[in-house]
Amino acid sequence: MNRFQQFLAVILSMSLINATILVPVAHAGMVTTQEVATVVATGQAESGQARLAAALARDEVRTEMERQGVDPAMAIERIAALTDEEAARLADQIDTAPAGGIIGAILLVFFVLLLTDILGLTKVFPFTRSVR
Amino acid sequence: MRSTADLPARGRRWFSTAIALLAALLLSGCATQSARLQDARPEGLPVRSELVDTPFFPDDSHFCGPAALATSLSAVGLATTPEALIGQVFLPGREGSLQVEMLAGARRQGAVATRIPGTLEALMRETAAGNPVVVLQNLGLSWAPSWHYAVVVGYDLDTGEMLLRSGPVKRETISLRTFEHTWNRSERWAFVALPPGRLPVTASESEAARALVQFERNAPAAKAAEAYRGGLARWPANAVLAMGLGNSLHASGDLAGAEAVFRHTAKTHGLAAAYNNQALVLLELGRHAEARRAAERGLKVAGPLRQTLLETLGTIEKAAATD
Structure with a gap:
């Protein structure tokens, strides 16, 4: 990263912190339910560092979603619907997590899958009927 | 150049590799649950059950995520269509939908989306209770x-x-055995989406609490309060749910209701967060002396929330001084 990029990153993260952290805390001082859950589960309060990490994760997911063909305005809404934990998980796994939607298999494994379909271990092809 | 003697050896090697591969395939992961279920049927579980009225949105491309979500939401009275959900849960670059976004998408339609245990029995109990999974x-x-x-x-x-x-x-x-094989490979991932106030019958306390806290994040405050009430009806001793109810009531403008919930939670759980929020609500209600007492009690049990309680006490003192 060159200087300018570093500067830009800082500015962007600051604006994100403003948008995603300060706004929901409309009533300063109230402990949110999420914070209560964190304290009950871990015995520790949420750190500012964790919030910063969450904000950065959101930005990362937004960029990645746009790269994956999601309309930018839609991407913002989709990020807003995620919890911090979900955003962090998605930032790590958006490329590798299972994406339900693929019907059909590549030709290379066609026969293996045909066989396993018949054995009832898989169910790739609508026309197979398992032997048992 | 290849010698002729090589060929049978190669063929044999290929054959044994294929056999080994096949054996590995067959032995990897057994469908143990389905076998057990049919040997000994769980108590109180009907022999069969089918939610015949569940809507159907056919899909033969990559949109099984939006289709499945629309099916489950429409079945519980949150009518929607796959088309309306594609922009919310489909990821074009991956030609599919991610699990995290399926849950978030359900919440965006006003549903509480709760993960349920990864057992065939849980799936059966949910459908028997009227909840598609x-x-x-x-x-x-x-x-x-x-x-x-x-x-x-x-x-x-x-x-x-x-x-x-x-x-x-x-x-x-689909045979239970084949279904179990296909489901095992997703680590038996399943969730039930229901309108606020209802929760899946098989949900664990921790998963239900997690789902409700996630729901509160983007839900209208009154809906979140309704959802928390549903959770508290089943787990009245859960402090996180009680705090959620208090916070939702506060956000919906019901200060008296929120104060009562926080007071009760502070008393029964000795929870610093409850004292803190009660103090701030009392301050909003103009009851400064009571607010200070609550904050001081909270400070005694503050633990990791010490800084928060100190700030609250400061706010109360400042407000009292300007009066």
Whole structure:
């Protein structure tokens, strides 16, 4: 990263912190339910560092979603619907997590899958009927 | 140049490799649950059950995520269509939908989306209770995955079948054993989406609490309060749910209601967060002396929230001084 990029990153993260952290805390001082859950589960309060990490994760997911063909305005809404934990998980796994939607298999494994379909271990092809 | 003697050896090697591969495939992961279920049927579980009125949105492309979500939401009175959900849960670059976004998408439609235990019995109990279940299957193999979302709408223990709304098939009957194989590969991922106030019958306390806290994040405050009340009806001793109810009531403008919930929670759980929030609500109500007492009590048990309680006490003192 060159200087300018570093500067830009800082500015962007600051604006994100403003948008995603300060706004929901409309009533300063109230402990949110999420914070209560964190304290009950871990015995520790949420750190500012964790919030910063969450904000950065959101930005990362937004960029990645746009790269994956999601309309930018839609991407913002989709990020807003995620919890911090979900955003962090998605930032790590958006490329590798299972994406339900693929019907059909590549030709290379066609026969293996045909066989396993018949054995009832898989169910790739609508026309197979398992032997048992 | 290849010598002729090589060929049979190669052929044999290929054959043994194929056998080994096949054996590995057959031995990897057994369908133990389905076998057990049919040997000894769980108590109180009907022999068969089917939610015949569950809507069906056929899909034969990559949109099984939006289709499964629309199916499950429409079935519980949150009418929607796959088309309306594509922009919310489909990821074009991956030609599919991610699990995290399926849950977030359900919440965006006003549903509480709760993960349920990864057992066939849980799926059956949910459908018997009237709740369709969204499941992630890998219809292929771990190394040649075909990830697919479907909706479990019933089962039949006599015939040993699971009934699904799945892709282009309105009523797919799949043997329990095959279903278990395909479901095992997603680590038996399943969730139930329900309107606020209702929760899946098999949900654990911790998963339900997690789902409700996630729901509160983007839900209208009154809906969140309704959802928390549903959770507290089943787990009245859960402090996180009680705090959620208090916070939602506060956000919806019901200060008196919020104060009562925080007061009760502070008393029964000795929870610093409850004292803190009670103090701030009392301050909003103009009851400064009581607010200070609550904050001081909270400070005694503050633990990791010490800084928060000190700030609250400061706010109260400042407000009292300007009066």
